[in-house]
Amino acid sequence: MPAMMFAAIRHASRSGTSALRAAPRVAPVARGFRPTPFNRTLITKKYTEDHEAVIYDDQTKIGTVTITDYAQSSLGDVVYVELPQTGTEIEKGDQIGAVESVKAASDIFAPVSGTVEQINETLNDQPGLLNKSPEEKGWLCKIKVSNPSELDELMTEEEYKKHCESDH
Template sequence: MTTKYTTDHEYIRVEGATGTVGITLYAQEQLGDIVFVELPSVGKVMKKGDEAAVVESVKAASEIYSPVSGTVTEINTALNGEPGLVNQDPHDGGWIFKIQLSTPTELDGLLGEADYAELTK
């Protein structure tokens, strides 16, 4: 399992050919209390950088971009009733969607943990 990060503060945790996407701990701290998450639809085909979802907080609405190209295979429907899961645990209970990677080499252009930590300090 590998986790990569974007400069827009999304993470993708990759297991095999599937990636779990959400916003980083840093991003949710900047946004404040999450009040709504607009999820993508299952089956949606995305290119790297496409808008995939929207997270709304008491401060602002923020677009979530797909870190890789692929097809959405699953969404975190728990966020419909409890968007605050993103604040409580953005990497486990608060993930946003899962994507089947169509171009795994795109992961090479994303940040590793050390590089992302450097970006956010």
């Protein structure tokens, strides 16, 4: 077997090509793909004093409104969620819904101004998602933000943590 390999190498070197030198591999480019080097999305998460959070995507201008994990643990088992109507124009600070639990009821306030684009219909049948996954599967609504500068008035995660510690 090694004799055959050496014969192939000798033959390749005599013919001026090298069997050992492989052609450089180039990754295939997806059809229709055009790289856009400056196409960047910034996702920002901000918090309110009332324990709502908004996860804002600067490319789509959509803010996903949630209650915080701190809020859901304070409420206890959530049994009912009231959400705003799709298409509703809201102002920052407006009441946009309510959460009822075995312990208490709490209003939900808009962290930003805009138009309600979508609501989490799953919460109608599964309000407990607010306890299991308040900031992911238990999101409340998505708002097309009309004034992104309002986000600057909300708390960062570090500021929110300090706020929660002072609540105790």
